Amino acid sequence: MERQVRTRFAPSPTGYMHIGNLRTALYEYLIAKSQNGKFILRIEDTDQERYVEGAVDVIYNTLELCGMKHDEGPDIGGPYAPYVQSQRKDTYLPYALELIEKGHAYYCFCSKERLDALRAECEKKNQTFMYDRHCLNLSKEEIEEKLRNKEPYVIRQKMPREGTTTFEDVVYGTITVDNSTLEDQILIKSDGLPTYNFANVIDDHLMNITHVVRGSEYLTSTPKYNLLYEAFGWEIPVYVHLPLIVKPDGSKISKRKGDASFEDLLQMGYLVEAIINYIALLGWSPDTNQEIFTLSELEKVFNIKNISKSPSAFDMDKLRWFNAQYIRAKTPEEFYELALPYLKKSITNKEIDLFKVSRLLHTRTEVLTEIPSKVGFFNELCDYDLNIYVHKKMKTTLENSLNSLKEALPVLEGIQDWNETSIHDSLIALVERLGIKNGQMLWPIRTAITGWEVTPGGAIEIADILGKNETLRRIRIGIERLEKALAATE
């Protein structure tokens, strides 16, 4: 009987949900859920200098929004609590001491200054710096004395000097490195807290994590972790290293360069489902050609086997397309809810029925934030260039536009029950009576009542939303302006 799959999302609380991190969380969640396993949240806050207020909430919120419910974590507890490394402070040292006992680690009293000097020297000689094991051969007495004197110390892992270390990664295969390239990395820092390198091994073991899923940037340090597992005699987890998500130019996404975080994308008008769907497919592909997946569908079809090895570029255009797909899949009511905040902000005219506007916008919106730029004409009619009445394909000119508006005015005035159907029927009847093309009537009207060359919706829908009075008022303005312009050219 196989062990139950347990994966963990172990972010460092920096207050910034990197898109690559989010995808790691997603894959960890999916690996667990696709195999009826557990998804655990663990906070890796062993670097007290990087503490950011409220950062943990960003993590909770993100998981919550995305629907990735963790089975164990700081907020909900679990059989392996606590799930915050700073709260597990005291669990690591004994393990480090055990390693010293076994000869796999040692005390190091070297000062930061000494190390910096060493590093600088190496740099000057163009060599790769590696700790010189200065403290490896300290005698028992020397060590005890230094400890008694409360000299600050770290504990370092003692790497084998010869041979190679090999580990298996389920996506990258077998990876072997020369032990001589492995540095005696620090396990316990001088503040008593473990480094990530140590804490992740201890906690993953203690928490029974079966699949260690993380970005491929950890690939090169994995041999060191393996050596740790071996030193303790612990079972080595399944390693799942994920290819990086990069920018279109191939460079990596970074907070410092102002690259969009998950929160930023939401603010930019992207839907959670679209983001999740898109990043699920950045580095993994299903067995079919299906592209639209809900989280629960992913939970069923996700597999480690189809994770790719090469880095993938984050393509905003494709995300945008996914977003548009999700927007179109909403019901008119759902879309209205989503659009409302943007509509309220941009349409100040209280006469306007925002639901009707949202229906116009539904298939014309790819990202929520583009809504305001599309509806300004509902507020007021601005001055517009009369040349927009002239449209070759519509076969409209200034003259026939004026004529159409003049013909339309009394017809529209005569409509008692102002709605799309009545406007449509009256106008189409007029077109037939005049023997002109639809566009020759509807283009000038739309132009006159919006003043915009391009609008969501056509003359009829917009006239309906604007209301009878405002529509007539705008048409009269159009007539007046066209008459004036034509008179001037004669």
Add this chain to the structure above:
RNA sequence: GGCCCCAUGGUCAAGAGGUUAAGACACAGCCCUUUCAAGGCUGCAACGGGGGUUCGAGUCCCCCUGGGGUCACCA
């Protein structure tokens, strides 16, 4: 620079020795049409290079090139 990893259209990607080398985004064109969308159809476009192995290589091996990662008392 050392070490590790990666390499199919501009992008995401199928492909697990024999295919006309899928599909999607983007782009272009056409249809529909009262503008713009949406929708439908069509098109453009790829195995980085060189050696092997094999009857046969995008698929396996080697070299080169290119890209990325990593070399902290950060994670």
